[in-house]
Amino acid sequence: MSGEIKEKLIRTKEEWARTGRGLTGTSADPITDRRPPGQRVTEDFPVLDLGIQPNLSTKEWALSAAGQVEHVLKWDWAQFMALPQKTFTNDIHCVTTWSRYDNVWEGVAIRDVLALVKPKGTAQAVMLKSYDGYTTNLLLSDLDRDDVFIGHTWNGKPLSREHGGPVRLVVPHLYFWKSAKWLRHLSFLDRDTPGYWEARGYHMRGDPWAEERYG
Ligand SMILES: Nc1nc2c(c(=O)[nH]1)N[C@H]1C(S)=C(S)[C@@H](COP(=O)(O)O)O[C@H]1N2
Numbered sequence: 001m002s003g004e005i006k007e008k009l010i011r012t013k014e015e016w017a018r019t020g021r022g023l024t025g026t027s028a029d030p031i032t033d034r035r036p037p038g039q040r041v042t043e044d045f046p047v048l049d050l051g052i053q054p055n056l057s058t059k060e061w062a063l064s065a066a067g068q069v070e071h072v073l074k075w076d077w078a079q080f081m082a083l084p085q086k087t088f089t090n091d092i093h094c095v096t097t098w099s100r101y102d103n104v105w106e107g108v109a110i111r112d113v114l115a116l117v118k119p120k121g122t123a124q125a126v127m128l129k130s131y132d133g134y135t136t137n138l139l140l141s142d143l144d145r146d147d148v149f150i151g152h153t154w155n156g157k158p159l160s161r162e163h164g165g166p167v168r169l170v171v172p173h174l175y176f177w178k179s180a181k182w183l184r185h186l187s188f189l190d191r192d193t194p195g196y197w198e199a200r201g202y203h204m205r206g207d208p209w210a211e212e213r214y215g
């Protein structure tokens with residue numbers, strides 16, 4: 001691990017949730033409009049996290065899944081890389097109002113992971129748990145889509161530590177805080193419960209097209 005929890009940033013983001021920063025009161029259509037309401041496009045790739053950036057070698061890294069599933073599973077690096085590898089291209093929309101277009105990733109489709117763990121009929125939601133202690137929640141229906149994946153390569157290079165390497169989840173249709181960096185564990189739950197930002201004024205779902213910033 002390195003870094004310290006950015007208390008000031010966390011207070012500022014809680015304040016944004018209280019004051020509704022960035023809200024335009026409009027919505028957009030993901031089919032016809034590329035840019036969600038209130039977003040501006042940047043060519044940089046800003047780094048945003050709680051301040052603790054785990055320094056994980058692929059040797060010590062592992063990913064696991066448990067909870068409301070038929071098969072509790074754990075992958076080490078070699079096992080994870082032996083899963084089918086695919087390429088994904090998407091736009092990123094961060095709740096702090098930047099968007100970044102045309103990111104090219106390589107990784108494992110979440111549906112290939114779900115086919116192995118087999119969520120039970122009782123599974124409604126998933127809590128993502130990361131190596132820095134961060135959590136974020138998703139409905140199973142928001143995870144179980146063919147554009148959602150666990151990525152290890154971004155624009156042709158191994159995903160850097162600051163952007164969540166060795167692997168992060170990527171959920172392109174929701175604000176980027178749902179895309180957990182340094183992903184460690186998927187916990188399948190029988191009901192949706194708030195993760196780190198969701199417990200601090202951010203929306204349970206986070207659809208950028210509907211401007212679900214806060215909730
Ligand atoms: N593990 C972890 N994942 C995280 C975060 C974090 O603090 N820890 N921050 C989230 C937030 S608020 C955003 S906007 C994106 C930022 O990803 P980036 O640093 O690659 O731009 O990561 C999300 N995933």
Ligand SMILES: [Mo]
Binds near residue numbers: 048094095096176177
């Ligand atoms: Mo964020």
